[in-house]
Amino acid sequence: MSTRTPLIYTPKILDLFRNPKNLGKMEDATVSSQAGSPACGDVITIYLKIEDSRIIDASFESYGCAANIAAASIITEMVKGKTLKEAWDITWEDVTNELGGLPSIKYHCSILAVGGLKRAIRKYFQEIVKMHPDWLPKDLSKEERQALEEEELIERIYRKYGVVP
Numbered sequence: 001m002s003t004r005t006p007l008i009y010t011p012k013i014l015d016l017f018r019n020p021k022n023l024g025k026m027e028d029a030t031v032s033s034q035a036g037s038p039a040c041g042d043v044i045t046i047y048l049k050i051e052d053s054r055i056i057d058a059s060f061e062s063y064g065c066a067a068n069i070a071a072a073s074i075i076t077e078m079v080k081g082k083t084l085k086e087a088w089d090i091t092w093e094d095v096t097n098e099l100g101g102l103p104s105i106k107y108h109c110s111i112l113a114v115g116g117l118k119r120a121i122r123k124y125f126q127e128i129v130k131m132h133p134d135w136l137p138k139d140l141s142k143e144e145r146q147a148l149e150e151e152e153l154i155e156r157i158y159r160k161y162g163v164v165p
């Protein structure tokens with residue numbers, strides 16, 4: 001018998017895990033972005049459809065845990081109808097609150113989801129419209145930075161043990 005203590009998830013997380021909203025690849029997305037490392041299995045892809053600087057649709061794919069799926073799902077709900085600036089202002093703490101809380105060991109799941117969202121918004125400006133709005137910081141947000149650090153850490157571990165991710 002396992003001696004591990006089960007994590008306590010909120011009813012909202014369990015519901016979104018069982019019935020995720022906006023799950024699946026968006027074929028006509030304006031932009032998409034990934035966060036996480038396929039090597040460890042925690043990967044999220046965010047798809048955004050953008051018109052006139054407003055997100056008119058959003059979807060996601062996730063290869064993470066229940067908390068990651070719930071965080072990604074709720075983000076796609078939170079950003080729909082928002083301007084890019086409003087969506088950019090969403091933090092991992094906002095997502096965690098929307099989920100009714102997360103076990104602290106699972107904070108990284110909502111950080112990864114918000115990191116994916118912010119990367120998508122940054123990519124949209126850098127690669128698609130090729131302009132930099134005043135409100136978009138040049139430096140990475142804390143969620144983008146954390147996602148990057150996790151990806152680099154996993155790569156280092158895999159390199160150290162001779163496994164190619």
Ligand code: FES
Nearest residue numbers: 042064065068109
């Ligand atoms: Fe890594 Fe949830 S996404 S534990």
